[in-house]
Amino acid sequence: MRKKTLVSALLIFSVMVTLVFTFxxxxxxxxxxxxxVGVLWVTFVFSSTLGLNQTFAxxxxxxxxxxxxxxPIDYTAIFVGKFISTYIFVIIVEIIVVPMxxxxxxxxxxxxxxxxxxxxxxxxxxxxxTLLASIATRTRAREIMLPILLLPVAMPIIIASVQCSxxxxxxxxxxxxxxxxNLVIVYDIIFLGVAIMTFDYLIQE
Numbered sequence: 001m002r003k004k005t006l007v008s009a010l011l012i013f014s015v016m017v018t019l020v021f022t023f024x025x026x027x028x029x030x031x032x033x034x035x036x037v038g039v040l041w042v043t044f045v046f047s048s049t050l051g052l053n054q055t056f057a058x059x060x061x062x063x064x065x066x067x068x069x070x071x072p073i074d075y076t077a078i079f080v081g082k083f084i085s086t087y088i089f090v091i092i093v094e095i096i097v098v099p100m101x102x103x104x105x106x107x108x109x110x111x112x113x114x115x116x117x118x119x120x121x122x123x124x125x126x127x128x129x130t131l132l133a134s135i136a137t138r139t140r141a142r143e144i145m146l147p148i149l150l151l152p153v154a155m156p157i158i159i160a161s162v163q164c165s166x167x168x169x170x171x172x173x174x175x176x177x178x179x180x181x182n183l184v185i186v187y188d189i190i191f192l193g194v195a196i197m198t199f200d201y202l203i204q205e
Contacts, residue, residue, distance in 0.1 A: 010093045014047045018097060022104050036105045037165045043097055044090070044122060045158060049150065051089045052129035053136075053143050055082050079199040083130040090122050107169060114168045117184065121161030124188040125154050131195045134202050157187045 021039040098118070102109050109115075129150050136146040160180040167177035 010047045010051055010089060011096055013050055014043050014093050014097050015100070017043045017046055018100060018104070036101065036107055037169060038162060040097070040101050040109075041121075041158060041162050041165065044094065044118075045125065045154075047093050047097075048086075048090050048122065048125055048129065049147055051086055051093075052126070052133050052150070053146055055086055055130055055133040055137070075200040076196055079130065079134075079195060082133075083127060083195075086130055087123065087126045090126055091119070094118060094122065109169070111168055114165060117161055117164045117168065117181065120184050120188060121157055121164075124157040124184065124191060127188065127195055128154050128157075128191050131191070131199060131202065134199065157184055160184045160187070 018039070021035075021042075098109050098115075101107065129146070132149045132153070133146055136149060139145045160183040163180040164177045164184065167180070
């Protein structure tokens with residue numbers, strides 16, 4: 001039930017952000033087209049952060065996190081499970097938001113390469129967010145602490161994902177965005193390794 005509530009909240013939040021940028025700002029069509037990809041990624045980031053804030057919240061609120069850590073379960077398995085569940089939530093939101101952007105902006109968002117960069121960018125952001133959520137959840141102000149910790153670390157992949165998305169949707173050739181695309185791949189690989197190596201230590205601190 002809580003998972004369904006979280007998904008519903010994320011979807012409502014994403015829709016509201018999209019509608020605010022689309023209708024509340026008095027922008028002409030050309031300006032809206034220019035900022036569409038940026039608005040799309042802002043929606044992804046905001047909704048993902050909202051979901052990440054709840055990653056370890058249930059265990060913390062029910063005082064079951066310590067019991068989980070004392071169990072014989074491998075800590076890496078805990079991280080992987082939390083990451084996968086959050087990533088699924090993010091993908092569900094994106095499945096709803098992307099078609100909505102297509103309807104509102106008329107931008108062809110169903111390019112396989114564009115969808116790939118959305119998945120890869122979201123993968124890296126959710127990966128880092130899950131890792132840092134394990135730190136933030138042990139503080140009193142976790143709702144504030146997570147964005148403070150996450151956004152500076154995730155800024156490279158956010159910027160690279162926006163650059164790739166803009167280039168792909170504008171019809172640019174591979175050489176014009178290959179560096180940004182490679183940065184997304186490298187970021188995902190590096191922080192996957194960092195998460196696996198450091199989660200055991202971070203979750204116990």
